Amino acid sequence: MEDSQPLHIRYVHKSATIIQRSQTFLHVLVVGFLFYYRAYFFFGNDIKNSGIPTLPWLLLSVSEFLLFMIWLLGQAFRWRPVSRTVFLERLPEDDKLPSIDVFVFTADPDREPTLQVMNTVLSAMAMDYPPDKLHVYLSDDGGSPVTLNGMKEAWKFAKWWIPFCRRFGIQRRCPEAYFSSPENDDDDSRDFGSSVEFRLEREKIKEKYQAFKESVKILKGTIQDTNGFTSKDHPSVIEVIQGNPSEIKEQEDQSILAHLVYVSREKSSSYPHHFKAGAVNTLLRVSGVISNSPYILSLDCDMYCNDPTSMRQAICFHLDPITSSSLAFVQFPQKFHNIAKKDIYDSGIRSAFSSMWPGLDGLDGPFLTGTCFVIKRVALYGSFVQEGADPMELKKYFGPSNEFIKSLFQHAKSNLIHGKDSFNELLQEAEFLASCTYGDQTKWGEEVGFLHYSVAEDFLTGFALQSKGWKSVYVNSSKPQFLGSGVTNLNDLLTQGTRWSTGLVEVGISKFCPFAYGPSKMCFLEKMCYGNFTFFPFYCIPLWCFATIPQLCLLKGIPLYPGVSNSCFIIFMLLFISSIAQHFYEILTTGGSLGSLIYEQRVWMMKSITSHLYGTLDAFMKRLGVREASFLPTNKAEDDERVKLYENGAYDFRTSMMFLAPLVALVILNMMSLLVGFARAILVGDLNKMFVQVFISFYILAINYPIIEGMVIRKDKGRIPTSVIISSSILCMIILLSVESGLLMY
Numbered sequence: 001m002e003d004s005q006p007l008h009i010r011y012v013h014k015s016a017t018i019i020q021r022s023q024t025f026l027h028v029l030v031v032g033f034l035f036y037y038r039a040y041f042f043f044g045n046d047i048k049n050s051g052i053p054t055l056p057w058l059l060l061s062v063s064e065f066l067l068f069m070i071w072l073l074g075q076a077f078r079w080r081p082v083s084r085t086v087f088l089e090r091l092p093e094d095d096k097l098p099s100i101d102v103f104v105f106t107a108d109p110d111r112e113p114t115l116q117v118m119n120t121v122l123s124a125m126a127m128d129y130p131p132d133k134l135h136v137y138l139s140d141d142g143g144s145p146v147t148l149n150g151m152k153e154a155w156k157f158a159k160w161w162i163p164f165c166r167r168f169g170i171q172r173r174c175p176e177a178y179f180s181s182p183e184n185d186d187d188d189s190r191d192f193g194s195s196v197e198f199r200l201e202r203e204k205i206k207e208k209y210q211a212f213k214e215s216v217k218i219l220k221g222t223i224q225d226t227n228g229f230t231s232k233d234h235p236s237v238i239e240v241i242q243g244n245p246s247e248i249k250e251q252e253d254q255s256i257l258a259h260l261v262y263v264s265r266e267k268s269s270s271y272p273h274h275f276k277a278g279a280v281n282t283l284l285r286v287s288g289v290i291s292n293s294p295y296i297l298s299l300d301c302d303m304y305c306n307d308p309t310s311m312r313q314a315i316c317f318h319l320d321p322i323t324s325s326s327l328a329f330v331q332f333p334q335k336f337h338n339i340a341k342k343d344i345y346d347s348g349i350r351s352a353f354s355s356m357w358p359g360l361d362g363l364d365g366p367f368l369t370g371t372c373f374v375i376k377r378v379a380l381y382g383s384f385v386q387e388g389a390d391p392m393e394l395k396k397y398f399g400p401s402n403e404f405i406k407s408l409f410q411h412a413k414s415n416l417i418h419g420k421d422s423f424n425e426l427l428q429e430a431e432f433l434a435s436c437t438y439g440d441q442t443k444w445g446e447e448v449g450f451l452h453y454s455v456a457e458d459f460l461t462g463f464a465l466q467s468k469g470w471k472s473v474y475v476n477s478s479k480p481q482f483l484g485s486g487v488t489n490l491n492d493l494l495t496q497g498t499r500w501s502t503g504l505v506e507v508g509i510s511k512f513c514p515f516a517y518g519p520s521k522m523c524f525l526e527k528m529c530y531g532n533f534t535f536f537p538f539y540c541i542p543l544w545c546f547a548t549i550p551q552l553c554l555l556k557g558i559p560l561y562p563g564v565s566n567s568c569f570i571i572f573m574l575l576f577i578s579s580i581a582q583h584f585y586e587i588l589t590t591g592g593s594l595g596s597l598i599y600e601q602r603v604w605m606m607k608s609i610t611s612h613l614y615g616t617l618d619a620f621m622k623r624l625g626v627r628e629a630s631f632l633p634t635n636k637a638e639d640d641e642r643v644k645l646y647e648n649g650a651y652d653f654r655t656s657m658m659f660l661a662p663l664v665a666l667v668i669l670n671m672m673s674l675l676v677g678f679a680r681a682i683l684v685g686d687l688n689k690m691f692v693q694v695f696i697s698f699y700i701l702a703i704n705y706p707i708i709e710g711m712v713i714r715k716d717k718g719r720i721p722t723s724v725i726i727s728s729s730i731l732c733m734i735i736l737l738s739v740e741s742g743l744l745m746y
């Protein structure tokens with residue numbers, strides 16, 4: 001019997017488990033020696049006898065401790081990595097599949113080009129899923145008529161595109177991706193490759209696509225909002241793109257297309273809109289009264305569907321009779337279509353999606369990552385919805401809409417089909433649900449829906465769900481289910497990194513702190529993973545210390561580490577080797593290269609010095625109430641000249657002084673200390689004593705060589721401008737002088 005066979009299976013990576021646990025154990029052992037050495041040195045009065053100032057020495061020890069603690073929390077990711085396989089052929093017949101709402105989010109037509117957004121929408125509509133069970137909603141936080149009209153154009157094109165995909169079994173259902181890849185490159189349509197009919201049809205659709213592209217381009221130039229509405233102040237606009245119910249009837253081909261709904265929630269500058277979390281909650285409410293599907297696929301506007309079966313993959317878990325009742329969401333990895341061979345910005349986020357998420361999947365499940373996940377609607381409603389619950393009571397949680405309260409108890413009743421008579425009323429209700437005051441005096445954002453508290457709303461919401469005992473699963477397959485645009489310049493990388501750090505630290509220092517929040521049904525290892533994320537921005541403290549203190553002391557000839565001839569030297573050597581080996585092993589087993597080792601360390605250093613520092617400060621300031629939340633969407637528009645730089649593997653240093661100056665200042669400082677270190681080795685002959693410090697400077701410079709290159713060798717537009725070098729030198733001098741008069745005196 002088909003029924004008795006499982007829809008999916010899970011493998012535990014046994015050998016990786018053994019290797020990783022052993023390495024963790026050995027590393028911890030050596031760290032034990034390190035702390036013993038530090039304590040012995042400190043309490044044994046060696047420090048006074050050797051004339052070393054206490055403060056830098058203490059700061060260094062604290063840094064070592066912090067580094068160790070963050071690392072230790074991260075070891076939980078390596079505890080039991082697993083992977084999964086699904087059996088799509090064992091799914092029930094199409095008519096027994098549950099219906100799905102797809103949420104796509106966009107916020108800014110300039111940073112998120114309309115054509116790209118429409119490609120995502122089209123790819124979602126074209127998924128391999130019964131079209132009458134597929135409802136695609138686009139949330140437009142920009143409130144832009146260009147987006148609304150773009151959708152109308154997309155709908156027209158969909159009428160050509162989707163039948164074409166179905167008929168010829170096209171695998172790349174994102175039109176831009178399909179037409180920009182070489183002909184016959186598509187897995188399945190290859191069977192038709194030589195048929196005349198296919199080629200003619202392909203040419204025709206290609207022309208239609210060109211026309212669609214043109215029409216979107218024209219929109220951009222011609223449409224202006226004449227009503228005086230702005231992206232920050234406008235009423236809610238909700239439109240079902242397929243037209244009126246009467247039209248639906250007439251449309252003969254309606255059965256082949258998924259429903260498409262445009263939602264722009266009301267915005268008012270005097271009301272907080274809670275960024276993406278606010279947008280998700282609006283869509284939850286609006287879709288609740290329109291289609292009310294039990295499962296929701298959420299996509300950022302750049303994340304197009306690359307594998308048409310991804311929805312079915314997720315359903316394999318949601319329909320599993322054993323695990324589905326506790327399963328909140330299925331998470332797919334975020335992968336990107338535009339990563340160059342040399343991933344110099346680590347924009348592929350390899351370590352998260354190839355190594356940490358499989359590890360989490362072996363515990364209580366992966367974190368929620370805001371996009372590419374399929375969540376059960378009721379998981380977001382909390383535990384308040386129970387048969388027989390008092391509607392008045394429910395309104396306290398969900399707000400005053402009767403229609404919405406009703407939707408809590410009826411599953412997947414599509415009002416698009418059943419409620420034609422009252423269609424206009426329905427739209428009015430939806431607009432009310434999308435008004436900026438609807439959530440007031442309710443639990444939206446606090447206990448219902450996506451949580452408002454942090455700009456890392458995805459991470460926090462997933463955390464709250466897992467604390468309540470919900471589980472999640474991670475499905476990573478060789479063919480990426482979704483593909484987005486990764487960051488391709490330093491400015492975007494560091495801006496995004498700062499937002500993420502802010503959001504994570506915000507969670508860590510709030511009541512949601514993974515080690516304090518309760519009661520929690522999460523296992524301790526899972527908590528460690530959450531803890532690692534909320535506190536890794538604190539890497540800024542040890543990294544700032546390691547980039548300055550050994551160097552300043554080297555300039556003064558003060559040794560902070562045991563000399564090479566000292567037997568304790570071996571502790572430091574082992575720790576260094578063990579760390580690199582751990583990283584290298586991880587990269588090798590997840591398909592990375594030697595290059596990735598260097599790029600990832602560099603990005604880690606650069607982010608820790610800038611993004612993590614600013615993000616952490618930001619989070620503390622928000623906590624104190626001196627700063628307001630903000631969410632600048634990552635730029636997704638491409639600029640040919642900048643893309644070229646990226647593809648050549650050259651960093652694009654066009655970013656703000658705030659990011660660049662600390663990086664350059666620290667490189668200058670390390671250059672000075674390395675030179676002085678060499679000079680001392682020759683003149684004073686104390687390389688033995690100073691070796692570790694000389695090595696640290698050397699290592700920092702070796703890893704960050706591209707910064708030196710950007711300062712002195714490169715002549716292109718992406719180089720580091722002279723003005724920045726001058727200000728950074730001044731910053732470096734300030735660090736030197738202030739330390740001279742402060743730090744080293746104690």
Ligand SMILES: O=c1ccn([C@@H]2O[C@H](COP(=O)(O)OP(=O)(O)O[C@H]3O[C@H](CO)[C@@H](O)[C@H](O)[C@H]3O)[C@@H](O)[C@H]2O)c(=O)[nH]1
Pocket residue numbers: 105106107108112139141274275276279299300301302369370371455456457458496499500503631632633634635
């Ligand atoms: O006020 C806003 C701000 C953003 N967005 C949308 O949110 C998505 C994510 O924004 P993006 O700028 O791409 O942020 P990333 O840092 O790339 O996104 C990651 O991190 C975010 C949290 O910081 C999550 O929301 C995302 O899902 C996750 O992919 C985009 O589709 C935006 O259009 C809104 O809808 N409203």
Ligand SMILES: [Mn+2]
Pocket residue numbers: 300302484634
């Ligand atoms: Mn993004």
